[in-house]
Amino acid sequence: MARAIVNVPARAKRGEIVEVKTLAQHPMETGFRRTQTGELIPRDIIRRFTCTYNGTEVYRVDLHPAMSANPLIAFSTIATETGTLAFQWTGDNGYSMTETASISVE
Amino acid sequence: MTTRREFLVLAATSLALSEAARAQLDPNLAANRKAAFQEALRRIVGDTQVRRGRVKLQLPPLIDNGNSVPLSVAVESPMTEADHVRAIHVLTEKNPLPDVASVRLGPRAGRATLSTRVRLADTQSVTAIAQMSDGSFWSDSAEVVVTLSACLEEGLI
Numbered sequence: 001m002a003r004a005i006v007n008v009p010a011r012a013k014r015g016e017i018v019e020v021k022t023l024a025q026h027p028m029e030t031g032f033r034r035t036q037t038g039e040l041i042p043r044d045i046i047r048r049f050t051c052t053y054n055g056t057e058v059y060r061v062d063l064h065p066a067m068s069a070n071p072l073i074a075f076s077t078i079a080t081e082t083g084t085l086a087f088q089w090t091g092d093n094g095y096s097m098t099e100t101a102s103i104s105v106e
Numbered sequence: 107m108t109t110r111r112e113f114l115v116l117a118a119t120s121l122a123l124s125e126a127a128r129a130q131l132d133p134n135l136a137a138n139r140k141a142a143f144q145e146a147l148r149r150i151v152g153d154t155q156v157r158r159g160r161v162k163l164q165l166p167p168l169i170d171n172g173n174s175v176p177l178s179v180a181v182e183s184p185m186t187e188a189d190h191v192r193a194i195h196v197l198t199e200k201n202p203l204p205d206v207a208s209v210r211l212g213p214r215a216g217r218a219t220l221s222t223r224v225r226l227a228d229t230q231s232v233t234a235i236a237q238m239s240d241g242s243f244w245s246d247s248a249e250v251v252v253t254l255s256a257c258l259e260e261g262l263i
Binding site: 075 | 173174175198201202203205206207208209210211212214215216217219220221222223224225226
């Protein structure tokens with residue numbers, strides 16, 4: 001079973017810029033590799049990553065085969081209000097993964 | 107356990123396959139990849155002039171393993187409603203596909219940064235391009251030496 005790990009600070013001051021780190025378990029097969037018998041291994045990658053903060057999209061990445069396996073995406077966002085950050089990864093062969101993290105803002 | 111006969115058959119087929127793979131290799135590989143890079147660049151910026159500066163692309167100068175190269179991009183911007191970074195694109199010159207990642211962001215990101223890990227097929231230059239809210243484009247490039255490349259099978263330049 002594929003997994004995803006996210007790291008968001010549990011609490012932050014209002015207006016503070018917080019670091020968000022995410023890691024999704026995925027082979028990110030490029031579609032350029034061949035098996036020992038010379039057949040192309042079909043492409044199988046995560047195509048898109050989105051992060052929404054209480055329903056508002058704050059960060060979105062379109063991924064290409066040049067992203068490493070188990071793609072790490074780290075970025076920042078402003079802690080505006082207490083709530084949840086929802087992360088979604090979608091990709092080839094119906095891959096879809098969601099993860100949430102809550103943050104309390106004082 | 108592999109018998110001697112099986113081993114010989116395997117060895118013969120793998121030799122034949124590598125010959126076939128070499129025959130399929132495009133002699134204009136370098137030129138084609140350069141064209142693909144230019145094409146990708148044009149798709150992102152259109153006819154706008156790309157200026158140097160404001161973007162900081164960080165990559166290790168020498169890499170042992172091209173399969174996982176730490177890369178980070180930081181763009182200088184106040185990140186307000188009026189003046190923020192709208193998008194960050196990362197392109198490579200010699201990978202089979204020039205695109206690496208495209209980021210959409212806005213003032214809610216607080217800081218215009220991206221940290222990730224990428225694959226590099228060869229010793230090459232990597233470019234990061236940022237699109238500002240006023241429509242201007244800024245870029246930074248980094249030269250990277252790769253000793254063990256990702257996707258070796260595709261034949262290197």
